[in-house]
Amino acid sequence: xxxKLIAAFAATILxxxxxxxxxxxxxxxVKVGVITTLSGPAASLGVQLRDGFQLGLDRLSGKLGGVxxxxxxxDDELKPDLAVTRIQALVGSGKxxxxxxxxxxxxxxxxxxxxxxxxSILISTNAGPSTLAGxxxxxxxxxxxxxxxxxxxxSGQFAQDxxxxxxxxxxxxxxxxxxxxxxxxxxxxxxIVGEEYVPLTQMDHQAELAKIAAAKPDAVYAFxxxxxxxxxxxxxxxxxxxxxxxxxxxxxxxxxxxxxxDAAVGFYNGSAWAPNLDNPANKEFVAAFEAKYGYVPxxxxxxxxxxxxxxxxAIKKAGGTGDKAKLIAALETADFASVKxxxxxxxxxxxxxxxxxxxxxxxxxGKYQTEARKKVFTADVDPYAAECRMx
Amino acid sequence: xxxxxxxxxxGLQLGLLLxxxxxxxxxxxxxxxFINLAxxxxxxxxxxxxxxxxxxxxxxxxxxxxxxxxxxxxxxGLERLLFRHLYRRSHLEQVLATFGVILTLTxxxxxxxxxxxxxxxxxxxxxxxxxxxxxxxxxxxxLFLIVASLAVAGLLAWAVNRTRxxxxxxxxxxxxxxxxxxxxxxxxxFALVFGIGAMLAGFAGVLAAPLVAVEPSMGDNLxxxxxxxxxxxxxxxxxxxxxxxxxIGLVDTLGxxxxxxxxxxxxxxxxxxxxxxxxxxxLIYLLMALVLAIRPAGLxxxxxxxx
Numbered sequence: 001x002x003x004k005l006i007a008a009f010a011a012t013i014l015x016x017x018x019x020x021x022x023x024x025x026x027x028x029x030v031k032v033g034v035i036t037t038l039s040g041p042a043a044s045l046g047v048q049l050r051d052g053f054q055l056g057l058d059r060l061s062g063k064l065g066g067v068x069x070x071x072x073x074x075d076d077e078l079k080p081d082l083a084v085t086r087i088q089a090l091v092g093s094g095k096x097x098x099x100x101x102x103x104x105x106x107x108x109x110x111x112x113x114x115x116x117x118x119x120s121i122l123i124s125t126n127a128g129p130s131t132l133a134g135x136x137x138x139x140x141x142x143x144x145x146x147x148x149x150x151x152x153x154x155s156g157q158f159a160q161d162x163x164x165x166x167x168x169x170x171x172x173x174x175x176x177x178x179x180x181x182x183x184x185x186x187x188x189x190x191x192i193v194g195e196e197y198v199p200l201t202q203m204d205h206q207a208e209l210a211k212i213a214a215a216k217p218d219a220v221y222a223f224x225x226x227x228x229x230x231x232x233x234x235x236x237x238x239x240x241x242x243x244x245x246x247x248x249x250x251x252x253x254x255x256x257x258x259x260x261x262d263a264a265v266g267f268y269n270g271s272a273w274a275p276n277l278d279n280p281a282n283k284e285f286v287a288a289f290e291a292k293y294g295y296v297p298x299x300x301x302x303x304x305x306x307x308x309x310x311x312x313x314a315i316k317k318a319g320g321t322g323d324k325a326k327l328i329a330a331l332e333t334a335d336f337a338s339v340k341x342x343x344x345x346x347x348x349x350x351x352x353x354x355x356x357x358x359x360x361x362x363x364x365x366g367k368y369q370t371e372a373r374k375k376v377f378t379a380d381v382d383p384y385a386a387e388c389r390m391x
Numbered sequence: 392x393x394x395x396x397x398x399x400x401x402g403l404q405l406g407l408l409l410x411x412x413x414x415x416x417x418x419x420x421x422x423x424x425f426i427n428l429a430x431x432x433x434x435x436x437x438x439x440x441x442x443x444x445x446x447x448x449x450x451x452x453x454x455x456x457x458x459x460x461x462x463x464x465x466x467x468g469l470e471r472l473l474f475r476h477l478y479r480r481s482h483l484e485q486v487l488a489t490f491g492v493i494l495t496l497t498x499x500x501x502x503x504x505x506x507x508x509x510x511x512x513x514x515x516x517x518x519x520x521x522x523x524x525x526x527x528x529x530x531x532x533x534l535f536l537i538v539a540s541l542a543v544a545g546l547l548a549w550a551v552n553r554t555r556x557x558x559x560x561x562x563x564x565x566x567x568x569x570x571x572x573x574x575x576x577x578x579x580x581f582a583l584v585f586g587i588g589a590m591l592a593g594f595a596g597v598l599a600a601p602l603v604a605v606e607p608s609m610g611d612n613l614x615x616x617x618x619x620x621x622x623x624x625x626x627x628x629x630x631x632x633x634x635x636x637x638x639i640g641l642v643d644t645l646g647x648x649x650x651x652x653x654x655x656x657x658x659x660x661x662x663x664x665x666x667x668x669x670x671x672x673x674l675i676y677l678l679m680a681l682v683l684a685i686r687p688a689g690l691x692x693x694x695x696x697x698x
Contacts, residue, residue, distance in 0.1 A: 039498075041608040043506035173668045196651075197668045201612040203603040206401040207647050210394045230508050230604035240520050240528030259508040259604050 029070040030321050032311075033090045033120075034304075035083060035101035035111065038075040042226060044255055045103050045300050046075075049125060051293050052301030053100060056308025059288065064308070065315030070095065076102050080110035087111045091118035097321040098123065100307055103300065105129045105148065105176065116140035119324060121331070123311070125303040128350060130179075134384035137348040139328055144310060144343075145303040146272045147350050147382035148176075152183030154270030154355045154376045155221050155247035159188045161376075164218035166193045167247075170208055170232070171223040173197035180223035180249065186383075193217050198224075203231045209239045219245040230259045237263040252360050254298035257368035264360045264368065272351070273302045273340050274358045274372040281309070282339040296369050302339050309336045346381050348388035354378050397523060398644050404533050406640025407540035411595035412613055413620040413632045414547060415588025421564040421627020422584050423478055426485045429469070429492035430592055431614025437462040437593025438600040438609060439500055442511045451514040458597045459590050466589020470582055478581070500607045508604035511597070536598055543594065544633060551629050560584060564627035616643075619675055623682045625689025634690060639675050646674040 034053055037046035050073065062069055072095050076083035083102065090096040091114065098121045102108055105127040112132060115122045121140050128143045159167050169184060169192060171177030177197060185192065193215045196208045205228075212220055220241075224232045229251035236246060246252075246267040254275065257264055275286045275296060285305050289297045297305075314330035321327055334345050344352040355377040358370035416430045440461045445454025469492065477485050517535050520528035551557035559580055562570045571577040596610075603609060620639050624631030651667035658666060682690060 039501075041506075041606060043501065044508070047506060199668065199672050203599075203609070203612075204401065204405055204644075207398055207644055210397045210648075214394055227508050227604035227606045227609065230510070231602065234510075234602065235530075238520055238528075238530035238532070256508060256604075259510040261510055261512070 029068045030064045030311075030315060031070045031072070031095045031097045032064070033072045033074055033087070033096045033099045035074040035076050035087065035099060035107070037078045037103050037107075038073075040078050042078055042103065045126075045298075048255060048298050048300035049101060049103060049304045052289070052297060052304035053125075053308055055285070055289055055292060055301075056305040058292075060308065060312055064312045065318075065320070067315065067320060072096075074101075076104075076107045078104060078107065080107050083107045084110050084114055088114050088118075091115065091120050096120045098311060100125060100304070100311075102127065108132070112138065112141060121324065121327065123307050123331075125307050126300055128382075130384050133348050133350050133382055134387035135389075137388035137390055139349075139390055140324075142331060142345065142349040143351060144307045145299070145351070146353075146355070147384065148179060149183035149186065150355055150377070150380065150382060151249035151270040151272070152180045152221075152223060153187045154357055155249065155268065156184035156187030157376050158268070158270075158357045158374065159184075159219050159221070159247065160190070162219075164188075164190060164245075166191045166215075166217045167219045167221055168192075168194040168196075168212050168215055168217040169221050170196050170198070172200045172225075172228060174200060177223060181221075184221050190218075198228070200228065202228060205232045205235050206239075208232075209235060209241060212241060212244070213239065217244060219247055222246065222248045222251050224248070225250040226256065230256050233260045233267065234263045242266070247357075252370065254296045254369055255300065257360065257370075258295070260360075261368065262362065265362050267360050268373075269358045269360070269370050270355065270376070271299055271358050271370065271372075272353055272355050273299045274356060275302075275369045276371045277339065277341060277356075279337075279339070279341045281337040282341070285339045296367050306336075306339050306343075309338070310334060312336070342379065344379075346385045347390060348382075348385045349390075350382050350385065352379055352381050355380055393523070394648065395645070397529065398648050399641065400529065400533070400537070402641035402644035403637065404537050404540075404640070405644060406637035407537055407544070408595055408599060409613070409616055409620050409640055410544060410633050410636035411540055411591050411598075413617040413624070413636050414544075414629060415591045416617050417621040417624065417627055417629065417632045418560065418564070418584050419588050420621060422560055422567065423563075423581050424567070425474065425478055426482050426489065427474070427588075428486060428489040428614065429496065430588070430617065431610030431612075432493050432496045433462060433466060433589050433592040433610070434596040434599075434613060435500065435605075435607060435610035436465060436496060437596030438511070438605045439504055439509070439596075440593060441597030441600050442504075442509050442605055445511055451512070454511075455594075455597050459594050462593020462596070463586045463590035466592075467582060467586045469589075470585040474585065475578070475581075497607045506607070508606040511600035511605060513601035532601060536602075539598060540595075543591070547591075547629060548633075556580075556583060616675070619679050621689075623679050623689055625692040628689070628691040631689055631691030638678070642678055643671075643675050647671040650674065 036049040074086045099115050100123050103126045108124055108127040116138050123142045126145050128145055128147045133147050169181045171181050194211055249270045252264045252267045252269050313336040317330035318326040332345055340353055346352045354375050356372040357374045357376050359373045361371045362368055412434055419425055419427050437458055440458035441454050444457040445451050477488055513532050517532045519531045523529035559575055620635045621632055624635030650671040654667040
């Protein structure tokens with residue numbers, strides 16, 4: 001009995017020391033939560049985010065600004081309510097100094113408040129809704145990808161610059177689809193000869209293709225993300241319409257190109273990034289990514305990777321994550337080598353960067369990628385930045 | 392007018408694809424009184440099998456045959472391991488169990504083949520198109536789809552109406568207990584029906600794969616349409632499923648065309664853009680409501696079926 005008591009006592013003391021030791025090790029780590037979509041139909045995008053982030057972290061041997069990272073990976077399952085619960089749990093347990101992600105705007109809209117109210121710094125690597133770019137801007141919130149309107153506006157501007165008179169628009173019948181087409185129309189001043197909204201689950205687009213053929217537009221603009229885009233691109237090619245320029249965003253990017261294959265070659269896409277952008281950081285990223293994961297990265301991975309480099313530089317500058325005001329100031333300088341070449345933050349913490357018209361090409365190794373063809377916007381400030389009064 | 396023709400062809404093709412899925416579903420529902428929500432997943436798995444076997448053999452046709460066999464085998468396996476134990480349970484329990492199968496198989500497909508959509512290359516010989524109207528070419532593959540589906544439908548009609556097994560299946564749809572009392576091994580009959588149903592769903596999956604994205608959720612939406620088809624057609628009736636599938640296919644595709652034009656005429660462009668798609672996607676459900684109001688047992692109820 002007595003030996004048992006002593007043993008228990010000793011164990012308690014040991015456990016105690018171990019705990020304090022553990023706690024002090026924790027104090028010297030950067031706690032990062034990555035929130036992304038890893039289940040459901042959109043998981044392939046979320047996987048890109050995760051892989052891009054992991055690659056960036058591996059390159060820095062798991063450290064940000066020289067401090068070891070304690071990483072929590074959160075699957076939002078594309079359910080905003082679930083995302084809120086999981087983010088609250090993360091910040092509640094003190095593991096969310098910095099939160100990176102998510103992919104989708106509706107998830108982002110749900111987690112912005114719980115994350116930033118708790119003092120976390122939230123960096124979106126994909127979603128950039130207008131609501132958070134204008135009056136709703138927030139000092140703890142950054143976006144490293146783009147403002148949502150701009151990838152679409154690229155095609156509108158390009159159509160305008162190319163002298164197209166009549167274009168045909170196609171998008172899924174939900175809010176983001178309507179926003180996308182509004183983005184195109186903000187720059188294109190010619191005639192819209194058709195504007196079709198299709199159900200998000202529609203897999204056979206022959207009705208729309210027949211209308212396109214009948215309308216004979218100068219160009220088609222499509223925002224058809226994921227599987228519906230794969231179906232559209234194949235059917236567009238089969239319908240013999242490929243002589244009409246196909247402009248798009250998130251419809252022919254690297255996340256779906258393996259499924260679209262030759263059908264997508266030559267089609268256009270609007271983006272802030274492409275795998276062939278000619279700068280050292282991008283070359284290193286693309287080569288390392290393909291070597292490690294065996295597939296061509298899309299913008300989701302590039303922006304996540306960029307965020308790691310940004311955090312590394314900012315945490316080094318601020319001397320850790322303890323002083324949030326200092327860290328925010330360091331992030332605002334964006335003093336890092338971006339895979340997009342030139343990159344700055346605007347007053348609303350959204351990117352001020354170049355946007356390109358890219359085109360799908362088949363590489364010598366048989367894989368597909370988008371390649372920047374024309375710089376459409378240079379150091380572009382998004383249209384909502386002026387409304388932001390950063391507090 | 393040319394647009395109308397194109398849409399009619401598309402409606403026919405969608406209808407036939409629906410028929411391939413609904414035929415199995417209506418037999419399983421009609422003969423065994425078993426609600427199989429996992430039928431759409433079997434369509435999805437068929438498409439994945441097609442991609443896999445076509446990749447392994449390097450040949451679309453070999454992939455098609457192997458995928459159909461594999462899909463049938465999977466259906467038989469599921470029947471033996473799981474569904475068999477559910478026949479005498481309530482519909483709610485069947486729905487729960489088969490919903491579980493949906494989740495399991497969808498996640499399995501995602502784990503095995505990854506979440507990114509895959510593609511199945513169509514055979515060279517069908518990879519062309521012909522001029523249908525000014526500026527629009529119609530893919531040969533879609534015509535092939537129509538012909539192949541019609542051939543399978545014909546084969547099925549012959550098997551159900553002219554063979555002994557078909558006679559038993561029809562009898563089972565009318566009164567399963569009586570068939571069993573007459574000394575027919577109802578267990579084997581059920582397994583046969585299930586295998587055929589799974590194989591047809593898999594066949595439809597492979598045929599659709601070159602046109603759409605092969606992804607884990609591809610069967611979800613079609614399953615709902617297939618249920619609409621069997622309810623409109625009359626549960627347990629192959630003929631009903633055929634007529635209803637064509638009806639649904641045509642109403643859906645032609646309706647989409649006409650509704651948006653009508654809405655444009657009535658409301659102008661911006662109103663049409665808002666209202667058109669909403670009404671168009673409602674049409675088939677309106678049709679279903681109408682049919683159920685006039686003929687509650689569907690267009691071609693099987694004799695003696697529960698109504």
